[in-house]
Amino acid sequence: DAKTTQPNSMESNEEEPVHLPCNHSTISGTDYIHWYRQLPSQGPEYVIHGLTSNVNNRMASLAIAEDRKSSTLILHRATLRDAAVYYCILRASYDKVIFGPGTSLSVIP
């Protein structure tokens, strides 16, 4: 199974942008890059996903490197409610979702 590497933890000041990195050097051509996040005492929730091109939605942006060996989840203005564990996951069709330990994001008021 393709694997991802993320920093264990990151800090951000409130209302500032946050860039959460993810390395996936063994990504295959059919792997989509998915991001989920898990708020305290809740189940994970979907954030965004992409294949090759950068993606934007109401929650975040996903920037994918040209060689697809890394990606960055961008929160444009961090709020206290964005404090969560963020998981970067590679997944192809017919593939399991495999969660790593993720990045624990702290947001400082």
Added chain:
Amino acid sequence: EAGVVQSPRYKIIEKKQPVAFWCNPISGHNTLYWYLQNLGQGPELLIRYENEEAVDDSQLPKDRFSAERLKGVDSTLKIQPAELGDSAVYLCASSLDWANADTQYFGPGTRLTVL
């Protein structure tokens, strides 16, 4: 639209006792998943259902864990007997179509404490 519903939210039992968790997926979602999440770790898949069929239960400890999804809607995960190491959060998730890597929607989980 209602999300994935799980009950109970919290359960405390003594070791060797049985316990059961219930999950109601999002309406119309054919695929249902049960995950186990230990403290500080990401969720790990226990079992996946396509409608009423368990198509991936390779990570389910079958000596003490069992699951069912009658009629392809609600599902129950059971542990009998529970051990101290089973203390964890049990998450249920559902998706429209697993094959196309559809988004998974998770419930809030059941936090199990085994004393």
